[in-house]
Amino acid sequence: MDVMEREARIGEASGPTVDLDQLFRAEGDGLFRALCAFTGGRADIAEEATAEAFARLAAYAGTLHDPVAWLYRVGFRAAIDEVRKDARSAPAEDDVTMPIELHGLMDALRELSLNQRAAVVLRHVHGLETAEVADRMGIARPTVRVHLHRARKRLADLLGNEEVE
């Protein structure tokens, strides 16, 4: 099957249509936020991965059963690729462009694995249920629970577990 044929098949599929503008208004900030946490504060990578995910969504519009979950999975994957490329080319520290008040949080998030970061942000910042977190990360629910369990414990150790006002 050549590329044109494959794209034709994609165009033929009958999923719900996607209004990209509307979807970006609803999900753009959330995806960017999740990717910032996922990359440990690499706003530049989060920006690229967010744009990449929406660009790919535009190409597949109308063929996806759950565009939001797909968007996150593609975004996470694009961010991983960038992080890996970056690790190989020894990134400069000043590439981290998050606001100063978030530096402590980002330092703590960098102590977690990539999946732990994604799981804890989707669960505790986005307020998603475990099943939704699993869909967006493309992994099994029990695995999400394990990532969450470890991430909470580590963040409590690093940032404090006392109750606050």
Added chain:
Amino acid sequence: MPKRWEQELDRLNDVKAPSSVRDRVTSDSHDHRNDPTPNRRQRTIAGVVAFAVFALALAFAAKAFGGRTVSPGGAVSNPAVFTFLVKDDAGTGSYPDATLTFEGAVVGGNGARYGWKVGNAAAVVDTFGAEFQLGNWVVLPAGTAIEVAGSAETVTGWLDQPVGDSEPPSHLYELPTSGARIPGDAGRYVLEFTAHWPQGVREFYFPIKVVTGDVGASLTLQATPDPTASLAYRGAAAPVQVGGYCWGNGQSPTCTNGGAGPFATDQYLQIPQRTELNVYPAFEVEKYSLGLAAGDDPVHQTGPVLPFNGRFDEPGSFVLILSASWSQGDVQFFFPVEVVATASVANSPQPTGGTEPRPQTTEPVPTVSPIPSGGSAIAVP
């Protein structure tokens, strides 16, 4: 009241996507909308292609199988074989190991810490694989027969059910002494085995997911002694090619060219459309990703590598690309796959050029009799 760490996380809610991302996305969106002609052309091509593919598939099935068809969700009669062996490692000596083999996939068990004697020396070995790999549930059909094999003198087993994130599972019941089977009800379980050898005793855990429908295809990957991966569907395995890679402990890695090239047309593993892919990475695998490329040449790909969401949805011929990372190195594996439209799936012959998944051992595997009423099994010489 929230905890301190929760309050810190809340700060992320102030983060917004920069306007530059918004502009890029909006621009992409408008570009896409303003050019409807290609979509109409694509739909026409798709219609013609879909009909041609369907007709060809029908003709192929009728010619090859005389009209016989087999439901993709048909009954599975192969047993799940749990093999308990003593393996030898050049660096650390002998150690007890266990695997589950089903329909061409070989998956390692989670082994707990154990005591082990070699000659007059005895040691307690701590392992870091004892925790459950909860993302690594082996999918088995309900009611599958359980067979025990290997060199252990006795093997006893329990069926457990996980109760929490990281807690030990609760015992449901001891496995029957003969004719043991996987539970008939769908769900997640843990099979817990205790294997006895003259050198010592070790417990192994196998997390399994019991399904009542088709179990799907399986992809296994492991790192010892060399990086290997296998793709199987209903006992048939796809041939695998490996891309160039370097492998080592960081001091003196060994590099190989891989030698990947185009696959022959008779090498494609046929998988029905909408089949799920179950991935079983070994414990040491740090991460992996999957992609699908159209065509037959894994090295000189003519089309884009598409993200693979875990299910073979699109009919056609593809190369499934597995990129895996271990601490020893990164490796790419290539598998030829033909996704067959469900309506035309027949009792298809599988690739003649395929290789069986690499066995984890070359030692002879003696058969072990069913567990007698005393709760132990005796090895048959």
